[in-house]
Amino acid sequence: MLEEKGDDIEAVAARLKAARLALGMEKKEFAERAEMGMQTYGPFENAKRPLSLEAAKKLRKAYGLSLEFMYFGKIDDLPHKIAAKL
Numbered sequence: 001m002l003e004e005k006g007d008d009i010e011a012v013a014a015r016l017k018a019a020r021l022a023l024g025m026e027k028k029e030f031a032e033r034a035e036m037g038m039q040t041y042g043p044f045e046n047a048k049r050p051l052s053l054e055a056a057k058k059l060r061k062a063y064g065l066s067l068e069f070m071y072f073g074k075i076d077d078l079p080h081k082i083a084a085k086l
Contacts, residue, residue, distance in 0.1 A: 007071050013047035015073060019065055020045070022085035034062040 020030045031041035035058055043049035051070060059065045063082070068074040075083045 006073075009050050010047045011073065012051050012070060013045050015070055016045045016051070016059075018086055019063065019069075019078075019082055022082045023063065034058045 020027065023030070025033075027042060027045060028038055031038050034041070034055075036055060040055065044051045044055060056065075056067055056070050059070065060067060064079040065082070066074070066077040068076070069078055075086060078086075
């Protein structure tokens with residue numbers, strides 16, 4: 001389902017939100033653990049700004065979210081904890 005949405009800004013935002021909810025986190029906590037403020041992270045999840053590579057790498061480091069998942073919806077390389085809930 002997440003893969004079918006493509007790589008447009010709304011699809012990327014939906015995947016970020018789905019991953020955050022799978023981890024049971026609020027936006028602020030999710031952003032802070034990835035070393036981002038809400039002013040940086042919020043627009044990515046709200047589809048107001050395209051996800052930057054710099055931010056994607058921070059999310060990858062903090063949560064194991066693969067670039068293929070964030071940008072294209074592929075769940076093959078996600079941590080089991082997240083993939084099982086998507």
